[in-house]
Amino acid sequence: xxxxxxxxxRSAHNEEFLMRENGVRIYDGDxxxxxxxxxxxxxxxxxxWGRPGDIPRGQACICLPLFYIIxxxxxxxxxxxxSSRKFVLHLSEPRQGKPQGPVQWSQFSFIKLxxxxxxxxxxxxxxxxALMTRAWERLNLGPTSxxxxxxxxxxxxxxxxxxxxxxxxxxEKQKATDESISLAFQDLSRLxxxxxxxxxxxxxxxxxIREKQGDITEDETVRFKSYLLSLGIDDPVTRGAFSNQNxxxxxxxxxxxxILEEPVKEVGGMMSMADVYCRVNRARGLELLSPxxxxxxxxxxxxxxxxxxxxxxxxxATVLQLSDHNDTIIVESTAGTLEEHRSLSATExxxxxxxxxxxxxxxxxxxEKQGRACRDESLEGVRFYPNLFLxxxx
Amino acid sequence: xxxxSDIEWPWQYSFPPxxxxxxxxxTKARQLQAWRTLVLNYYKANKLSLLDIREAxxxxxxxxxxxxxxxxxxxxxxxxxxLQKTGNAEPLDKSRNRWLIYWHTxxxxxxxxxxxxxxxxxxxxxCTFFELVAGDDTSDQDFYGLDQEVLLRALQVLESxxxxxxxxxxxxxxxxxF
Numbered sequence: 001x002x003x004x005x006x007x008x009x010r011s012a013h014n015e016e017f018l019m020r021e022n023g024v025r026i027y028d029g030d031x032x033x034x035x036x037x038x039x040x041x042x043x044x045x046x047x048x049w050g051r052p053g054d055i056p057r058g059q060a061c062i063c064l065p066l067f068y069i070i071x072x073x074x075x076x077x078x079x080x081x082x083s084s085r086k087f088v089l090h091l092s093e094p095r096q097g098k099p100q101g102p103v104q105w106s107q108f109s110f111i112k113l114x115x116x117x118x119x120x121x122x123x124x125x126x127x128x129x130a131l132m133t134r135a136w137e138r139l140n141l142g143p144t145s146x147x148x149x150x151x152x153x154x155x156x157x158x159x160x161x162x163x164x165x166x167x168x169x170x171x172e173k174q175k176a177t178d179e180s181i182s183l184a185f186q187d188l189s190r191l192x193x194x195x196x197x198x199x200x201x202x203x204x205x206x207x208x209i210r211e212k213q214g215d216i217t218e219d220e221t222v223r224f225k226s227y228l229l230s231l232g233i234d235d236p237v238t239r240g241a242f243s244n245q246n247x248x249x250x251x252x253x254x255x256x257x258x259i260l261e262e263p264v265k266e267v268g269g270m271m272s273m274a275d276v277y278c279r280v281n282r283a284r285g286l287e288l289l290s291p292x293x294x295x296x297x298x299x300x301x302x303x304x305x306x307x308x309x310x311x312x313x314x315x316x317a318t319v320l321q322l323s324d325h326n327d328t329i330i331v332e333s334t335a336g337t338l339e340e341h342r343s344l345s346a347t348e349x350x351x352x353x354x355x356x357x358x359x360x361x362x363x364x365x366x367x368e369k370q371g372r373a374c375r376d377e378s379l380e381g382v383r384f385y386p387n388l389f390l391x392x393x394x
Numbered sequence: 395x396x397x398x399s400d401i402e403w404p405w406q407y408s409f410p411p412x413x414x415x416x417x418x419x420x421t422k423a424r425q426l427q428a429w430r431t432l433v434l435n436y437y438k439a440n441k442l443s444l445l446d447i448r449e450a451x452x453x454x455x456x457x458x459x460x461x462x463x464x465x466x467x468x469x470x471x472x473x474x475x476x477l478q479k480t481g482n483a484e485p486l487d488k489s490r491n492r493w494l495i496y497w498h499t500x501x502x503x504x505x506x507x508x509x510x511x512x513x514x515x516x517x518x519x520x521c522t523f524f525e526l527v528a529g530d531d532t533s534d535q536d537f538y539g540l541d542q543e544v545l546l547r548a549l550q551v552l553e554s555x556x557x558x559x560x561x562x563x564x565x566x567x568x569x570x571x572f
Contacts, residue, residue, distance in 0.1 A: 343410075368417070368418055369418065371418050371420055371421055374411040374414075374416050374418070374421055374425075375411055375414055375416065375417070376410035376411040376413070376414050376463075377414040378410070378414075378462075378463065383410070385409070385410065385411045387418075387421055388405075388406075388409055388411075389406075389411075389416070389421045389424040389425050389428070390420065390421060390424060392405065
């Protein structure tokens with residue numbers, strides 16, 4: 001209560017009127033004061049309180065400068081029959097050399113405002129907004145205008161303790177996190193924009209190279225193109241470029257077949273979907289494909305006759321294989337390898353052929369299905385043998 | 395199991411996949427055929443009739459310790475089912491754990507015994523079971539040392555063909571051939 005000072009209610013220069021309420025009582029801390037049933041006016045620099053009619057008439061009244069206020073909260077009503085709403089204003093220490101006020105000293109560092117006749121404005125948020133804009137700093141009314149006070153007052157604010165202080169700190173931290181997150185995402189979207197530019201740039205360069213074929217040596221062209229390629233596919237098929245789902249998947253399927261045919265041949269005509277997924281997305285770089293899109297595109301390959309097709313084994317393992325891939329050849333070669341080594345586990349065959357264990361197992365199972373191998377299940381796992389049951393004379 | 399006289403093990407016996415039931419149909423048929431032959435040969439060579447699946451792994455028949463492979467119990471049951479279809483085996487209990495192995499089918503046994511009875515002039519005579527499986531006159535016969543239960547079942551076959559009648563006296567059983 002000792003932060004109040006006598007003042008002239010007339011608006012100072014640049015002072016903005018925010019709200020007015022009647023029937024307000026001031027509490028010093030928890031105790032009632034004689035300041036009751038008054039009129040309250042909130043501006044962007046101070047809260048005025050005066051007897052009814054005093055303020056419009058311009059007679060002296062008391063005011064609380066806003067820079068004292070640290071925090072506003074509404075008091076939870078303990079008695080439901082009380083119709084008045086009470087707000088608690090937590091205040092900082094009174095400044096030295098402040099103008100005379102109605103109370104010289106108070107043991108409380110907060111006051112309460114009780115609105116007996118109800119509340120027509122959202123007092124709390126209006127006041128909080130006013131606190132946030134810190135208009136008194138702009139108008140040089142605040143602590144900065146008072147000698148010797150400012151730094152100390154700021155320090156006071158920093159050293160605030162108690163629940164209010166903690167709450168404020170948490171609030172500040174959340175705000176900071178929020179800002180840094182949105183900043184991070186801004187960067188990301190900028191990166192994506194840049195990536196599109198990069199792709200366009202690389203396409204432009206490669207077309208220029210094609211035009212000026214004579215000027216640069218073949219070797220340099222190849223080298224430069226390989227640099228571009230290592231950045232990713234120069235023109236990835238993306239969903240955004242197509243309005244029609246079918247068209248998108250058809251094009252995607254074609255592109256996949258084009259880039260995968262060689263690698264699939266290299267690994268022996270069959271590639272597990274995990275490998276396919278990794279290779280494709282490594283090549284695409286940024287415009288990543290989802291597993292679902294990849295599967296849909298691969299399923300289309302056989303109907304589009306692209307030289308590759310999707311195959312699901314009985315075990316559920318799915319691979320991409322060459323369309324002219326022939327099981328008989330696989331069975332023959334696997335059976336041959338079996339004869340040679342007498343018996344093999346999937347792991348051993350994988351090592352010998354340099355393929356994945358999953359594929360090696362599928363090869364052995366296919367061979368078994370054709371009656372060219374038989375299995376031995378033991379504690380050490382499954383081994384496959386040449387099918388002597390059918391080949392050896394009894 | 396009683397001590398066994400070694401039989402000549404087939405090549406499959408030292409082939410590890412022999413002890414895993416094969417998923418490929420044709421291979422499995424060949425494998426089971428090999429098992430049938432092996433089981434019957436083994437029981438014939440050792441003059442055995444009883445097989446308890448729960449104890450089967452104690453016998454070297456289903457357990458090759460040299461290559462450390464055992465035919466699992468489901469596999470044994472599969473072999474026995476196969477043998478039952480041709481009348482070479484019969485379960486003794488509902489849970490199908492204890493089995494009689496007939497390395498001659500009951501009809502074959504019945505014929506063998508009746509032939510011997512005809513040849514030895516035992517028609518219209520009474521022979522005790524003991525005389526049939528342990529007597530001096532039958533020591534060169536296949537049914538010499540035959541399990542009592544199998545013998546009884548074979549003679550019941552003869553009885554149904556009206557070629558013999560089983561007689562029970564005191565604590566002994568005999569048979570009269572017609």
